[in-house]
Amino acid sequence: MATAEHEADPPPAPDHVAAAIVARASAGDQDAWRLLVDRYARRVYALVRARVGDAHIAEEVTQSVFVTIAEHLDAGRYREEGRFEAWLFRLAMNRLRDERRASKRRDAMLRRADAEFGSRRATGEDRAHDGAANAGPGVEALRRALALLGDADREVIELRHHAGLEFRAIAAALGEPLGTVLARHHRALRKLRAILDKGEHQKD
């Protein structure tokens, strides 16, 4: 179990390589932007795609995250403290929440429109299922099981496994002590395994 000593753990060690790249990107160096995109874009995409399902929306959100970063750098609103990665994924989580709120509004409108027009169009939920249609049965089971987790549990799992963050970076991104994050991840894994073991993800 996590112990109290984790509560006083220091923040993630500064990533001097990332800091140098960010500094160059801030100065308009396109090669630096390419390095940042190569380093992080697919991880942001995986984090978003795990939640939204739809590939196109996941790419739009990813692009939006990077544009937001560029705007913050342009405006001098980012102070390099060696925590670029945590900042990036915090922005990504915020954009993901925005997208999910928008998706709920959208789906509600589409359902109303369907009722009025008598047609049936894909909602976000449908699109997520469509995306999973190409995946193997193991992946589909995992996706369904993840969907049954609470937001907080799912968040820590996705930051760890889909965004590929160290626990220290997750702690920095969420503003929580490392010990809390370790314990949250442990509990979330247990819950996920229980869902899979009990076959809850196979129920309608």
Add this chain to the structure above:
Amino acid sequence: MTDTRSESEFPRPARSPEDAALEARLDAHAQSLSTAPDRGFESRVLAGIENRRRPSAVIVHATPRWKRMAPMAIAAAVALVGVGVFVMVNPLAQPGAGRAGSAGVAVELASLQRELDDWFGGAVTPTNDGDAMETIRDTLETLRTLEAALAEPWPAAPDLSDLMEVL
């Protein structure tokens, strides 16, 4: 996907073999997602950064104003303004984006907002981003033209090419 995790961050809560297996499964899932985009993915993201432009589209859904228009007209409008019927949108909506730079922009923004609400039922939040506003203006202009054209009597049910010609 680059795995940046370090073992130095341990000790972690005790993990059972089942936990470790599940973590490996999650990592494999993540790996499959991160490799899903095509090879042009990074270039598209870079282009967005370079232009400081988010992808944009406009949601179209049933409002009273839309309901007066035939489905074919909606299809024509959608084809012309380059958006998808019932396709969403995005990122015109930025939380807290009320950063109008001048009184003139603010007035136009308010005006666009009212018209967008009329057309799209409040589903779209405009931004004062120059490119996005231009897209909104063009879209609304197309819709107004189309609506006016449809108010005229048609000899027969218009097809898509007729409407395209009007516009």
